Structure formats: structure tokens, C-alpha cells
Amino acid sequence: MSKVLVFSDNLDLAKAVDLYRHFSSRVNLSFGIGTRLTCDIPQVKPLNIVIKLVECNGKPVAKLSDSPGKLSATTRRLSGHCVKPLTFRR
Secondary structure, three states, X not given: OOOEEXXXXXXXXXXXXXXXXXXXXXXXXXXXXXXXXXXXXXXXXXXXXXXXXXXXXXEEOEEOOOOOOXXXXXXXXXXXXXXXXXXXXX
């Protein structure tokens, strides 16, 4: 089984490139450049819509975030299991 980190919070191309350079040799990566990609219209405020994945191929998933309150996991045990091994150095 392989793990994939999906970065998506307030992401633009420059941030995605920086994250790729930092993490690509250590883990599989994907990027969700949604808000700025789908609403790149001057003077138009993009909608603040959130869609959260809770399961993939019958397995529970978790969303890890550096923003308080944005952690998303179907069980407390799952969120603890995900957070414990993730200690990234800058």
C-alpha cells in the first residue's frame, strides 16, 4: 500500500512547486489547485465550497491540516493513526 499526500488549502502554482520540490523524493504527491483554477475572474469572489472525501475503495480516509478544526477523519482512532507518523522537517 502506498500513501499519497494531497495538498489543497489556499494553493497556487508557486506553492505547489515548492511543496513538490520539498516532498517528492519522500512520498507520492497530488495537488488540488481548485479555487484559483476554477474561478480566475478579476473582481469575482470565488465561492467557499468544501467537498470532503470520507472513503476510497471501501477504506476510510483522513484530511490532515495545519489549520485548527480542519482535521477530518471518520474515527478518532484513524486520525491519531495518521498524525502520529507524520513529522516533517522544514
